Amino acid sequence: MITSNILRQKYLDFFRERNHTIIPSSSLIPDNDPTVLFTTAGMHPLVPYLLGAKHPGGVRLANVQKCVRTVDIDNVGDATHCTFFEMLGNWSLGDYFKKESITWSYEFLTKVLNIDPKCLAVSVFEGDADAPRDETSAKVWADLGIDKDRIFYLPKKNNWWGPAGITGPCGPDTEIFVIIQDKGCKEKCGPDCDCGRYVEIWNNVFMEYNKDSNGIYKPLDQKNVDTGMGLERTVAMLNGFKSVYEIDIFTDVFNLLKESCKLEYNDKTIRGMRVIADHIRTAVFMLGDEKGITPSNTDQGYILRRLIRRALRFARQLEISSTILSDIAKIYINVYKDVYTELHENEETVIDELEKEVKRFESTLQQGLKEFEKLLKYIQNSRISGKAAFRLYETFGFPIEMTQELANDNNVTIDMEGYEISAKEHQIKSQAGAEQKFKGGLADTGLKTAHLHTATHLLLASLKKLLSPDISQKGSNITAERLRFDFNFPRPLTIEELNTIENMVNQGIAASVDITCEEMSLEDAKKAGATGVFESKYQDIVKVYTIENYSKEICGGPHASNTRDLGKFRIIKEQSSSNGVRRIKAILE
Ligand code: SER
Numbered sequence: 001m002i003t004s005n006i007l008r009q010k011y012l013d014f015f016r017e018r019n020h021t022i023i024p025s026s027s028l029i030p031d032n033d034p035t036v037l038f039t040t041a042g043m044h045p046l047v048p049y050l051l052g053a054k055h056p057g058g059v060r061l062a063n064v065q066k067c068v069r070t071v072d073i074d075n076v077g078d079a080t081h082c083t084f085f086e087m088l089g090n091w092s093l094g095d096y097f098k099k100e101s102i103t104w105s106y107e108f109l110t111k112v113l114n115i116d117p118k119c120l121a122v123s124v125f126e127g128d129a130d131a132p133r134d135e136t137s138a139k140v141w142a143d144l145g146i147d148k149d150r151i152f153y154l155p156k157k158n159n160w161w162g163p164a165g166i167t168g169p170c171g172p173d174t175e176i177f178v179i180i181q182d183k184g185c186k187e188k189c190g191p192d193c194d195c196g197r198y199v200e201i202w203n204n205v206f207m208e209y210n211k212d213s214n215g216i217y218k219p220l221d222q223k224n225v226d227t228g229m230g231l232e233r234t235v236a237m238l239n240g241f242k243s244v245y246e247i248d249i250f251t252d253v254f255n256l257l258k259e260s261c262k263l264e265y266n267d268k269t270i271r272g273m274r275v276i277a278d279h280i281r282t283a284v285f286m287l288g289d290e291k292g293i294t295p296s297n298t299d300q301g302y303i304l305r306r307l308i309r310r311a312l313r314f315a316r317q318l319e320i321s322s323t324i325l326s327d328i329a330k331i332y333i334n335v336y337k338d339v340y341t342e343l344h345e346n347e348e349t350v351i352d353e354l355e356k357e358v359k360r361f362e363s364t365l366q367q368g369l370k371e372f373e374k375l376l377k378y379i380q381n382s383r384i385s386g387k388a389a390f391r392l393y394e395t396f397g398f399p400i401e402m403t404q405e406l407a408n409d410n411n412v413t414i415d416m417e418g419y420e421i422s423a424k425e426h427q428i429k430s431q432a433g434a435e436q437k438f439k440g441g442l443a444d445t446g447l448k449t450a451h452l453h454t455a456t457h458l459l460l461a462s463l464k465k466l467l468s469p470d471i472s473q474k475g476s477n478i479t480a481e482r483l484r485f486d487f488n489f490p491r492p493l494t495i496e497e498l499n500t501i502e503n504m505v506n507q508g509i510a511a512s513v514d515i516t517c518e519e520m521s522l523e524d525a526k527k528a529g530a531t532g533v534f535e536s537k538y539q540d541i542v543k544v545y546t547i548e549n550y551s552k553e554i555c556g557g558p559h560a561s562n563t564r565d566l567g568k569f570r571i572i573k574e575q576s577s578s579n580g581v582r583r584i585k586a587i588l589e
Contacts, residue, residue: 002113002239004231004232005248005338007234010108010112011062015104018060019060020062020090021062022062023057025066027039027289028068031045036164038069038303041065043164046061046091050169050220052220056543061093066086073310074405078274079243081278082278083307086231088230088231089228090104091225091227094221094222098136102140102141102204106120120177120178120179123154123192124174125156126155131209134159134206137172141174152190161173161203170211174204177199178201184197185197205227207220207223235248250277253328256327256328257276257320272315275311279310279311280354283307284333284354287353287354288342288350289342296578305357308358312325312358313402322358325358333347360397364396365396367396368395368397372403376410386415386417386420386422387422389403389422390422390423394426448588450558451566452483454563455505455509455569458563459505460551461508461547463501466500466504468489471489472531473485475581482572483585483586486583487582492574492575498571498574502571509568510564513549513562514562515561517543519542519544521542525542528552532555543557567589569587
């Protein structure tokens with residue numbers, strides 16, 4: 001049996017032997033990225049490098065990246081969807097291109113994983129007005145021995161990846177599928193058919209374009225390779241499992257779930273168990289992340305809240321005690337203890353926060369469900385009013401998506417417009433907005449965000465100087481309009497303190513200091529007094545950005561070149577972010 005540990009190891013060894021630097025998984029929370037809530041692919045943290053910045057690890061990289069995608073949350077419960085997954089990836093930053101990338105993928109699959117080449121099918125880009133037909137990739141596949149009738153030319157819809165957001169690096173891809181014999185259509189079909197005969201396991205993207213804000217695909221000077229292979233799906237396929245939930249990672253969790261659920265084992269109970277197993281795994285990774293988040297009503301915290309509450313609702317449906325959720329969390333922490341050490345290091349917080357959220361919701365879940373049942377009796381035209389849906393949220397803590405799901409199950413709808421109005425009236429940040437952001441993709445790494453990024457460094461330096469040298473970054477999110485910075489501090493800042501901080505940052509700006517960047521070993525960076533948030537995660541060579549006399553931080557960039565470009569710094573809000581963590585929002589005018 002090929003376990004997930006074995007697959008990770010074999011993959012990284014293979015690319016290490018081919019001169020790739022193995023880089024650590026980045027946090028699930030993207031740095032300075034206004035348009036995504038979570039890291040959804042291995043390439044996200046690498047965008048600056050795909051666009052030409054020099055990566056300290058060189059031009060060949062590989063890793064296993066923690067990813068969260070919640071767009072498919074409603075499909076969780078079937079055989080293949082998970083909200084958390086690991087992506088095995090290898091990258092060429094302007095180094096090797098199609099031939100090497102495809103050849104290595106083929107070698108890894110057929111020689112290391114011993115997949116019969118006859119079971120492989122591939123797709124390549126058929127070409128359109130933006131980019132030519134990818135004959136090069138097709139030829140490499142044919143030369144490797146893939147029969148012509150297993151090489152499919154498909155349009156942009158299938159064979160183009162990115163940009164992850166509105167703008168950014170993208171390009172044609174070649175996707176690799178394993179053909180599941182005896183499955184799917186009797187007629188001859190291709191990988192664009194969803195009959196289940198073709199299981200996609202690897203995607204090699206040839207990132208040779210940058211899509212700009214006018215929708216124009218401009219060739220990149222640096223031609224990159226970005227590949228991604230889903231770990232869970234590949235392990236399932238290699239073992240002939242029908243569902244990803246049969247792989248080793250889930251074994252103990254399902255044993256516990258089966259033991260605890262006294263209901264008959266049928267499609268409905270299996271679905272519920274998968275939802276619980278999936279959502280708690282994702283919650284553990286969010287809570288235990290190096291930039292650990294906690295349940296809240298906005299952004300990432302809201303998604304986390306939704307996951308935990310949904311898991312709890314399914315546990316209740318399966319008549320399983322809610323205490324099982326933290327037992328499941330402990331199993332995952334143990335399963336991943338050697339791979340994602342942060343989970344083990346943050347175990348106490350993970351369990352504590354999970355239990356707190358369970359307690360918070362458990363007390364109102366049952367009452368809320370009763371309220372929902374009552375609603376069903378009185379509604380007209382099978383439609384729940386926005387006000388009623390909002391009351392379920394406000395009084396019983398029902399995330400709107402949960403109410404929508406309940407409504408669906410009961411064949412009624414919700415007046416969402418009315419809900420938004422009620423929510424706005426109560427100044428609750430729209431969760432739909434958060435979802436939008438999640439779907440949106442990558443940031444525009446423009447000048448404004450670079451300036452705000454530099455302002456963030458000045459802000460941290462000022463906070464440390466004025467309040468305490470123990471202050472460190474707990475989170476950072478930058479849009480083109482504002483920066484948002486979270487840091488550890490036990491109480492609200494006074495008006496005087498906020499004014500002083502503002503002045504200190506503005507003095508740094510007025511001093512017209514150059515921002516310089518150096519690459520050095522982590523050791524040297526520490527010796528030089530650089531601050532870094534996730535030091536244990538950094539590879540040997542790191543980038544250090546210095547604003548002389550003000551700040552020295554380990555950071556990926558990008559930054560302004562001189563502080564005078566920043567304009568005027570103004571704090572617009574100071575508030576609590578979570579226990580012991582304050583949040584400052586600020587703008588540059
Ligand atoms: N970025 C591509 C994907 O997510 C390949 O890594 O599929």
